[in-house]
Amino acid sequence: MTFNWPITVYYEDTDAGGVVYHSNYLNFFERARTEWLKAIGVSQTKLLADDIAFVVKRAELDFRRAAKFEQDFTVESCISSLKKASLVFQQRLVDELGECYCEASVTVACVSLSKMRPRAIPEFIVQEFESAR
Numbered sequence: 001m002t003f004n005w006p007i008t009v010y011y012e013d014t015d016a017g018g019v020v021y022h023s024n025y026l027n028f029f030e031r032a033r034t035e036w037l038k039a040i041g042v043s044q045t046k047l048l049a050d051d052i053a054f055v056v057k058r059a060e061l062d063f064r065r066a067a068k069f070e071q072d073f074t075v076e077s078c079i080s081s082l083k084k085a086s087l088v089f090q091q092r093l094v095d096e097l098g099e100c101y102c103e104a105s106v107t108v109a110c111v112s113l114s115k116m117r118p119r120a121i122p123e124f125i126v127q128e129f130e131s132a133r
């Protein structure tokens with residue numbers, strides 16, 4: 001299953017030439033992952049209160065085209081790997097024609113926030129993501 005989230009490029013996302021600044025693609029992908037969690041009923045505020053956090057362990061991006069100010073996109077996200085304490089998201093920023101502007105592989109680890117040590121992803125989240133695969 002692919003989770004889709006709409007993104008509009010704002011002025012603040014761009015450099016002086018009106019092109020999306022490279023690090024902002026990470027922000028777009030982060031927003032989509034956060035919205036996916038919300039869509040399956042996961043409150044990150046509650047997770048944090050329970051000493052659970054998700055942290056990016058690794059991110060690999062492939063920039064394909066220059067995204068520009070006022071363009072509308074969709075971030076397509078899917079899970080390619082789901083382990084006990086980590087998962088790998090494959091994400092793409094695409095325009096309305098399906099043209100890919102940036103592609104990413106993002107590894108996210110589940111940690112105990114107070115210890116900053118790996119911990120198992122809560123079972124209810126695993127079940128939601130497995131049903132989406």
